[in-house]
Amino acid sequence: MAKIKASRNGTKKDAITKKAAALFRKKGFVASSMRELAENIGVEASSLYNHIGSKSEILQTICFKVANDFNLHIDEVEKLQEDSLAKLENLVRFHVHMMVDLFDEVYVANHEWKQLKEPYLSNFLNQRKIYEARMIQIVKDGVDEGTLKPIQPHIAVLTILSAVRGIEYWQRHKKEYGISELENDMTEQLLHGLTK
Amino acid sequence: MAKIKASRNGTKKDAITKKAAALFRKKGFVASSMRELAENIGVEASSLYNHIGSKSEILQTICFKVANDFNLHIDEVEKLQEDSLAKLENLVRFHVHMMVDLFDEVYVANHEWKQLKEPYLSNFLNQRKIYEARMIQIVKDGVDEGTLKPIQPHIAVLTILSAVRGIEYWQRHKKEYGISELENDMTEQLLHGLTK
């Protein structure tokens, strides 16, 4: 008589979080009501609270899941026996893929983190700061090696991260070119420029 | 006995819009209440409605002011007798300056347009689409001229616009380098790359 419940990978909480990410992306966190989320799932709003603690908790789950994915990946990149340029390219390509594979979640983490409550807000911002610092160090190494131009590492990282975030606008042009073209061209431009 | 009222350039409505842009940027449009906005200005919430029609109207004012500024500028750029690369550089530098000079307004236009009501939402998105198309045409010309690499023009414009938007994160590093360094380095990277 064992319960099947969480035997498959996908608890009810996961399903709620997934639907919430899509809703929050479309309408924004504050403008999304628990009643609408419940309707998307097919239950009454009050029933959601059997699986989640609060609306805020859903946002936390989404934001920290995304942050964790990026942290784990840069852990791996730092261990690679490659030069800075290769590491940077690796990171850019990973960001492109995350943006495509976990679109709703990454979008929400990028746009709605402001609505996190303390201490989660500070924690999230701190994680992001550390992530950026690690990327900046890679650019610095590249400048020291002589592989990269003497551009302010902060600015280079800012430019890369911003550009990659913008893939959220790419959806509209999906039919004109595929993800691999997007990935290759964006990487090329960010690292080697537009000019011949 | 003429009223002095709007003789100086700065009506009460302008002051409200300015404060609103700052508040909307900090907390998001939906999470900002008219009561808090009123408090920032020093009146009761109901008094705001003597100068503005609705909360939504403020957002419209902000978004279309920003869109208009960008449209007017690209009008000028298209008339220039320069090659595509110079035009592109001109646009990048203008975006950087807009981001710095009208930070709250540009931020709100970039992040909160979703909360616009119809028909303003469609109008705004349409204006943005046209703006992008004009930029894309400039890149296309550059590729045809042979000045630029054969990168998908859509992707190049996406990359540029996204990178420039990211200046909103720059505030944290204000002390480490100035706006001219930001402008120069970002332009350099986007057009000529990071590698030597």
Next chain:
DNA sequence: CCTACCGATCGGTAGG
């Protein structure tokens, strides 16, 4: 410009 107030909607809980 303020006081007073309205209807709507929100996140969340009690109790079964």
Next chain:
DNA sequence: CCTACCGATCGGTAGG
């Protein structure tokens, strides 16, 4: 998982 409901807060209006 649902019905029923609560207190809080929202954008906005009436009336002076």
